[in-house]
Amino acid sequence: MSVFHALSELLQKSGFLSLGWQNWVMIAVSFVLLYLAIVKKFEPLLLLPIAFGMLLVNVYPDIMADPLMLSSYEGEVVEGAHWYDTGVLRLIYSGVKSSIFPCLIFLAVGAMTDFGPLLANPSSLLLGAAAQLGIYVAFIIAVCSDMIPGFEGFTAREAASIAIIGGADGPTAIYLTSKLAPHLLGPIAVAAYSYMALIPLIQPPIMRLLTTKKEREIKMEQLRKVSKAEKIIFPIVVTVLCILFLPSVAPLLGMLMLGNLLRESGVTDRLSDTAQNSLCNIVTILLGVSVGATAEGKTFLDFKTLLIIAIGLLAFAFSTAGGVLFAKLLNLVTRGKINPLIGSAGVSAVPMAARVSQVEGRKYNATNFLLMHAMGPNVAGVIGSAVAAGYLLMLFE
């Protein structure tokens, strides 16, 4: 074998010739996301694993190989293949596909969440409901997408899965999509998590557009102190009420409230600590990298995916607008006691959305501390999006 032949073989088998243009586009996209995560610090804990998963799968697509068709929707079963021939990230991805990761993330979110601001100001729950507007607007848009010439449109189940992106809640989006339209799990999960990470970029212009400078300067009164008993009773009441209303959300809401009870009960500090830190970190890495790895250029870059991403962005925008507009209404009713900027936190991306309200509020009044006020609608949004998912599941499962 000549040196020339060996070099030629090497080149033939390298990624340079086997990758398509779509892979190169996605590699470029992953670089942009990595830049946003590392340099701009846009939710790096989430965005960095997603971007790296995206990079890995486009440099080496076989890392998501699925010879047994465990969770692929294209291709065929390879004769004689074993489960261990499956790509590493495809194996990890089964945690997403089976909804184990979303439920564990909800457990961690529950353990990290202080429902105190919501209990101190129950009207926050209304903001959490109003900020689900994007889900329903996106549903109508997705259903009407068959009006686009040459596009067959989305089925009702697909439309419902796309719509849930507007809830700004990654675990809920994955949970619902895996039940209603599992073949769209990749693009929907990527859209939901990427937009959640890009909240500091998406929300502020909408918040500024819908509020006046005077409204943004409103200083809110300090919240009352919530007793421990209230904090312990709350997760139990939510579990019973919401699951009786919408049984299909039991795994998600149940885990969220279990996590919160571990935190508030005061007798399971070790479990609460594990859920908040180790477990959350482990699941975030696995979930982020495997979700990112679903964005393989050749299957990801098609018109349907681009449409899902566009509708997802609209859903986010409408959810933000719904929350801000409802907060404006509450501000009118309470005669200037509610800063409408906290309405945008009704989308359930915890705590990113609340942090955006705080940062925006301080730009207009340096002595304004909106974070705790925004946490109320923010955690209400988690419950709201789970309820919305439960409703869609009830209709279409």
Place this chain on the structure above:
Amino acid sequence: MDLSVLAAESGMSAGEAFSISSTGMIVVLIVLIVLAVLVLLISKGVRAAQGKGKQTEEAVAAAPSASAAQSAAPAPAVPVVNGAPLPENQSAGQLELYDCDEKSAAVIMAIISNESGIPLNHLEFKSIKAIEE
């Protein structure tokens, strides 16, 4: 039309999508309003129960300590600096600052004093630390 049958179909009219969306929004609002009402009821119940508990404790505690209270000094201690009591709008002592300049620390202390209604000379600050956003 049965909704489960509707779901199985490939398409749906805009009108049907609108009615499903409106109903969905109403369902979310209703569930969260019910939850808000329950939260209010729980808060009132817990506070009432705790109020009663406190009143009972105070009544028990008040009886034996009545005579002792007469001999106790009524005024809270005010720090003394250079032989003179510290004015209400001033503080004294050591304060550790982490990633926080003195001006910001002064503003934070003034805000806390103002919001809590406790004069600055009755508050003790040990450290102020900036939390990274």
